[in-house]
Amino acid sequence: MHAPAPVGESAALLESLVERIDVGVFAVDRAGTLVLWNRFMAVHSGKSRADTLGKNLFALFPELPRRWLEKKLESVFVLGNNAFTLWELRPYLFRFPHHRPITGGLEAMRQNVTFMPLRTSGGEVTLVCGTVFDYTDTAMAQDRLHDAIAALSREKEAQGQLIIKLEAAQNQLLQSEKMASIGQLAAGIAHEINNPVGFVNSNLQTLKKYCQQMLGLIAAYQPAEARIDNPAMLAEISRIKQALDIEFLQEDLPALIKESEDGLFRIKKIVEDLKDFSHVNESDWQYADLNAGLDSTLNVVWNEVKYKATVDKNYGQLPAVECLAAQLNQVFMNLIINAVQAIDESRGMGTIALSTGHQDAWVWVEVKDSGQGMSEEVQKRIFEPFFTTKPVGKGTGLGMSVSYNIVQKHHGRIDLDSLPGAGTRFRIWLPVSQRAAAP
Ligand SMILES: Nc1ncnc2c1ncn2[C@@H]1O[C@H](COP(=O)(O)OP(=O)(O)OP(=O)(O)O)[C@@H](O)[C@H]1O
Numbered sequence: 025m026h027a028p029a030p031v032g033e034s035a036a037l038l039e040s041l042v043e044r045i046d047v048g049v050f051a052v053d054r055a056g057t058l059v060l061w062n063r064f065m066a067v068h069s070g071k072s073r074a075d076t077l078g079k080n081l082f083a084l085f086p087e088l089p090r091r092w093l094e095k096k097l098e099s100v101f102v103l104g105n106n107a108f109t110l111w112e113l114r115p116y117l118f119r120f121p122h123h124r125p126i127t128g129g130l131e132a133m134r135q136n137v138t139f140m141p142l143r144t145s146g147g148e149v150t151l152v153c154g155t156v157f158d159y160t161d162t163a164m165a166q167d168r169l170h171d172a173i174a175a176l177s178r179e180k181e182a183q184g185q186l187i188i189k190l191e192a193a194q195n196q197l198l199q200s201e202k203m204a205s206i207g208q209l210a211a212g213i214a215h216e217i218n219n220p221v222g223f224v225n226s227n228l229q230t231l232k233k234y235c236q237q238m239l240g241l242i243a244a245y246q247p248a249e250a251r252i253d254n255p256a257m258l259a260e261i262s263r264i265k266q267a268l269d270i271e272f273l274q275e276d277l278p279a280l281i282k283e284s285e286d287g288l289f290r291i292k293k294i295v296e297d298l299k300d301f302s303h304v305n306e307s308d309w310q311y312a313d314l315n316a317g318l319d320s321t322l323n324v325v326w327n328e329v330k331y332k333a334t335v336d337k338n339y340g341q342l343p344a345v346e347c348l349a350a351q352l353n354q355v356f357m358n359l360i361i362n363a364v365q366a367i368d369e370s371r372g373m374g375t376i377a378l379s380t381g382h383q384d385a386w387v388w389v390e391v392k393d394s395g396q397g398m399s400e401e402v403q404k405r406i407f408e409p410f411f412t413t414k415p416v417g418k419g420t421g422l423g424m425s426v427s428y429n430i431v432q433k434h435h436g437r438i439d440l441d442s443l444p445g446a447g448t449r450f451r452i453w454l455p456v457s458q459r460a461a462a463p
């Protein structure tokens with residue numbers, strides 16, 4: 025066991041500790057007069073004990089937040105409790121230059137300061153002691169940490185963007201791969217269907233002619249019946265006519281042929297779509313007037329449109345556009361037919377607005393309808409080949425995928441704007457010249 029140090033010696037030890045400790049220690053009386061000032065304070069402030077003791081704290085250090093600090097000190101004198109200031113809230117009280125090289129924009133020592141009441145043996149608080157802790161290193165580390173976190177989150181953000189772009193690119197790749205393989209399939213099917221459709225069509229035309237001739241012959245025989253005086257023969261003819269229901273047959277035969285022709289026309293149209301879809305018929309590039317193309321297309325489909333919608337035209341002045349005009353017309357047709365089909369007749373006439381415009385090196389063609397609109401789901405799938413929401417026989421689901429391909433070929437794009445119940449707007453953007461647009 026150590027013997028306790030004599031009183032005078034322990035006071036000297038304590039004083040030496042306060043003097044040498046690497047923490048600022050000072051004390052003031054109630055009037056703000058300094059009564060203690062250790063070496064740390066002297067070194068960092070550049071003011072010695074002789075410069076400070078007996079002097080007013082605020083007079084010596086005008087940078088101190090006087091009103092705030094006076095209140096703080098007063099509360100320690102009155103309440104007798106410790107009080108603090110933290111560097112994170114108030115970077116410093118004394119403006120001490122930091123004694124290590126200053127980096128990271130810190131120009132002054134960051135400080136935590138604690139104020140403690142010092143009591144007389146009677147318990148009265150006569151002095152307040154302040155301890156100043158140097159937190160500059162922590163602050164610098166924290167600043168660096170903040171910078172690193174910010175850089176990391178910027179990087180993360182950039183990575184997120186990159187992932188989105190990658191996903192989009194992958195989707196596009198998948199889409200175009202799908203398109204390419206379906207294109208090959210479609211070209212094959214179109215070719216296979218084209219031949220039988222060709223001879224069925226040709227035979228049907230002949231059949232139609234023969235039927236007309238036979239019906240003509242029957243019609244010619246009709247008046248001759250009256251001249252037949254063989255009752256058995258007459259009875260036989262009448263029996264056959266009745267069994268055949270010859271009147272109905274004469275009426276139905278042309279109708280059947282007409283229906284078959286319509287059916288064949290539809291098959292031909294599908295084959296054409298399939299061929300376009302698979303780029304089989306690459307016709308020549310030319311400079312064309314898209315307003316005129318839109319008009320002629322509207323004429324072609326006018327029969328479908330006129331009972332269901334009024335058409336508002338709002339054409340801008342367009343330069344001649346380098347394009348595959350026939351194919352663009354097909355795009356316009358698909359859009360107009362889709363617009364018509366989206367309109368519910370039972371709610372009266374709808375409207376279809378056709379507009380065009382010109383902006384810098386681009387022109388646009390817009391088809392807007394007052395139809396039923398599309399859900400998000402439908403909008404996502406609309407360019408997929410064979411995607412249709414229409415009943416069997418009405419839609420093949422090729423219109424938009426064909427259109428998409430044609431617009432792609434022109435280095436253009438299709439904007440789509442649609443809300444269920446609020447109609448749909450397609451806007452096709454096309455470069456005026458292909459040379460400017462080709463990548
Ligand atoms: N203007 C529109 N308003 C509402 N829905 C539309 C519109 N245009 C296209 N759609 C939706 O997109 C689907 C695909 O259209 P797309 O033109 O490719 O095929 P389709 O019209 O169904 O058949 P096809 O054009 O081959 O006869 C349609 O079935 C329909 O659901």
Ligand SMILES: [Mg+2]
Pocket residue numbers: 358361362419422423424
């Ligand atoms: Mg369509």
